[in-house]
Amino acid sequence: MTTGMASRAEAVALVRHSLSGFATEAELAELGESQPLRSTLELDSIDFLTFVERLAAGSHRRIDEDDYPRLSTIESCAQFLTESR
Amino acid sequence: MTEFRMPSLGADMVEGTLLHWYVRPGQVVHIGDVVAEVDTTKAAIEVESFDDGILAAILVPEGATVPVGTPLATIEPAAGSVGAPPSAERTDGEPAPEDTPADSHRDAATTPAADHTGPAPLPPHTAEAISGGREISPPGGGGTGEKPGHDLHATPLIRKLAEEAGIDIDTVHGSGPAGRVVRADINRIKSAGSSNVPSPETERRTAHPASTVSTVPSDKAVQGTPKTYTGRASGYARRLATAANIELSGVQGSGPDDAVRALDLPTDVSERQPAPDGVRPPPPQNVPGDNVTAETPRRSPATARQMIAAAMTRSKRTVPHYYLSSTVDMDAAMRRLRTVNEQAPVTERIVSSALLLCAAARAARAVPELNGFWLDEEFRPAPDVHVGMVVSLREGGILVPTISDADHLSATAMMQAVRDAVARTRAGRLRSRDTVQATITATSLGDLGADAVFGVIPVPQVAIVGFGAVTEKPCAVAGMVGVRPQVTATLSADHRASDGAVGARFLRCLADHLQHPEELCP
Numbered sequence: 001m002t003t004g005m006a007s008r009a010e011a012v013a014l015v016r017h018s019l020s021g022f023a024t025e026a027e028l029a030e031l032g033e034s035q036p037l038r039s040t041l042e043l044d045s046i047d048f049l050t051f052v053e054r055l056a057a058g059s060h061r062r063i064d065e066d067d068y069p070r071l072s073t074i075e076s077c078a079q080f081l082t083e084s085r
Numbered sequence: 086m087t088e089f090r091m092p093s094l095g096a097d098m099v100e101g102t103l104l105h106w107y108v109r110p111g112q113v114v115h116i117g118d119v120v121a122e123v124d125t126t127k128a129a130i131e132v133e134s135f136d137d138g139i140l141a142a143i144l145v146p147e148g149a150t151v152p153v154g155t156p157l158a159t160i161e162p163a164a165g166s167v168g169a170p171p172s173a174e175r176t177d178g179e180p181a182p183e184d185t186p187a188d189s190h191r192d193a194a195t196t197p198a199a200d201h202t203g204p205a206p207l208p209p210h211t212a213e214a215i216s217g218g219r220e221i222s223p224p225g226g227g228g229t230g231e232k233p234g235h236d237l238h239a240t241p242l243i244r245k246l247a248e249e250a251g252i253d254i255d256t257v258h259g260s261g262p263a264g265r266v267v268r269a270d271i272n273r274i275k276s277a278g279s280s281n282v283p284s285p286e287t288e289r290r291t292a293h294p295a296s297t298v299s300t301v302p303s304d305k306a307v308q309g310t311p312k313t314y315t316g317r318a319s320g321y322a323r324r325l326a327t328a329a330n331i332e333l334s335g336v337q338g339s340g341p342d343d344a345v346r347a348l349d350l351p352t353d354v355s356e357r358q359p360a361p362d363g364v365r366p367p368p369p370q371n372v373p374g375d376n377v378t379a380e381t382p383r384r385s386p387a388t389a390r391q392m393i394a395a396a397m398t399r400s401k402r403t404v405p406h407y408y409l410s411s412t413v414d415m416d417a418a419m420r421r422l423r424t425v426n427e428q429a430p431v432t433e434r435i436v437s438s439a440l441l442l443c444a445a446a447r448a449a450r451a452v453p454e455l456n457g458f459w460l461d462e463e464f465r466p467a468p469d470v471h472v473g474m475v476v477s478l479r480e481g482g483i484l485v486p487t488i489s490d491a492d493h494l495s496a497t498a499m500m501q502a503v504r505d506a507v508a509r510t511r512a513g514r515l516r517s518r519d520t521v522q523a524t525i526t527a528t529s530l531g532d533l534g535a536d537a538v539f540g541v542i543p544v545p546q547v548a549i550v551g552f553g554a555v556t557e558k559p560c561a562v563a564g565m566v567g568v569r570p571q572v573t574a575t576l577s578a579d580h581r582a583s584d585g586a587v588g589a590r591f592l593r594c595l596a597d598h599l600q601h602p603e604e605l606c607p
Contacts, residue, residue, distance in 0.1 A: 022479070023479070039534065042477075042479075042533055044438075044477075044529075044532035044533055045436040045437070045438055045532050046436060046438075046503065046504055046507050046532075049431065049434060049436060049504075052431050053431040053432055056431050063431065064427070065423065065426050065427070065434070
């Protein structure tokens with residue numbers, strides 16, 4: 001298992017998939033990559049935890065609370081998921 | 086002999102429709118088994134058995150709409166059933182329609198509550214007050230003739246809809262999780278014939294079950310009303326129209342698919358709405374001998390909004406609120422959470438709102454003057470602390486599931502209870518344990534960014550606690566200005582039941598608990 005996801009496109013797909021259920025499919029499709037996730041989708045802390053849970057499972061990497069600030073937009077999530085560390 | 090009663094989803098809910106019985110008289114039931122499903126304006130509720138025993142009699146047939154608190158069935162203790170592990174097995178080989186992870190903590194967290202409160206969510210006199218003391222007779226012959234067997238393929242509600250639409254549900258390919266048939270599938274088949282391809286619309290509906298309701302034709306819903314209107318209309322509009330003897334067919338609807346909403350009725354009818362007092366128009370009179378299906382409350386957003394409007398108006402008209410707020414230092418609490426969460430996988434992490442709920446529940450136990458009900462012009466303290474938790478729904482509106490015996494939960498148990506309850510609430514499928522009458526309510530709008538929230542008290546409770554966002558703020562620390570995480574905790578309380586000094590004691594106690602987070606979160 002490599003650290004970091006192979007491609008940005010793969011990471012973006014995972015992020016979008018992890019947001020399913022938090023808004024309608026149409027709303028999620030329209031969501032821009034630089035829009036703030038929590039305020040735009042009105043995610044409460046439990047929603048956000050679920051989101052992080054899906055990201056961690058989908059990317060096979062540990063995500064700590066310290067990483068949460070980096071998970072603010074689709075763009076920043078993708079960057080976080082694709083970098084190796 | 087004990088009874089199941091029609092559960093209530095808060096003081097604004099007056100009645101529910103029994104959709105389906107999962108058990109038959111003579112059948113063995115265990116604690117935690119889902120024995121029936123009820124439909125309400127706000128959500129479906131799976132009624133759980135709170136006792137081991139044998140179902141003795143069914144008192145309310147499928148299809149009947151009855152006031153909250155009405156006995157639905159009776160259970161008799163099973164001879165020799167002692168020692169049977171609770172919910173170790175399902176009766177009749179029937180799985181519960183939707184097993185949740187909550188099962189793992191049910192015994193620890195919720196069953197003790199069931200022992201003394203049962204599923205009856207309101208004291209009988211409360212239920213009576215809310216329903217205006219009026220008994221609504223279940224219609225005769227309300228059974229649907231549905232076969233008792235069911236599986237994970239579809240919920241009883243969906244089965245009923247399919248049956249109404251003349252669709253053989255076993256042939257339907259479901260678009261829900263694990264191929265489960267959801268309401269959108271039924272709608273699709275009804276409108277498009279045989280196509281079973283999930284559409285984007287289906288996906289959306291799947292994510293928001295509660296929002297599907299207004300699209301369901303309610304032909305059956307009006308069979309019990311004197312004037313049969315086969316078009317679309319909200320349940321609330323139907324009731325108002327029935328009460329005012331108005332033909333809905335002559336009204337232009339403004340709702341989805343031109344559904345008639347309460348707002349569309351002539352002004353004098355809408356104004357006649359008895360909402361503030363919680364008294365509803367008389368139910369449709371059923372003609373004796375007429376084989377009718379009771380009106381099913383429909384979960385349309387407009388109807389849910391009307392119910393919230395009624396409850397809030399009633400509270401603000403009748404309850405003299407007083408308001409207090411306090412800034413609570415969260416440094417110790419956030420450090421504790423950080424330590425715990427560092428070790429934990431994401432699935433076991435605890436969010437600050439769970440810790441805040443723990444503190445609020447313990448404060449409610451310490452200050453009993455705020456934990457209970459204002460009934461018959463006097464305050465009645467409650468023996469246990471059941472915290473109502475305000476959950477905002479994605480499609481708009483709120484629901485308030487209950488966390489039973491919340492004052493005994495550790496932060497870990499609270500977190501699990503909150504996650505499960507929120508998941509069920511947002512899916513529009515509650516368990517009866519979620520509908521235990523809350524003794525105090527909490528709202529955490531800080532989660533969505535508000536600094537502070539002053540709630541409206543849910544009658545007949547006497548207090549609501551509000552939590553704003555936990556944010557880093559400058560504050561005085563040992564004579565210096567420091568920056569620490571802080572939260573604004575607020576209390577709205579009923580001045581008839583308590584005075585400001587009591588409220589202040591409550592907030593102080595709550596703050597104290599948050600200074601010793603290791604006790605909440607060992």
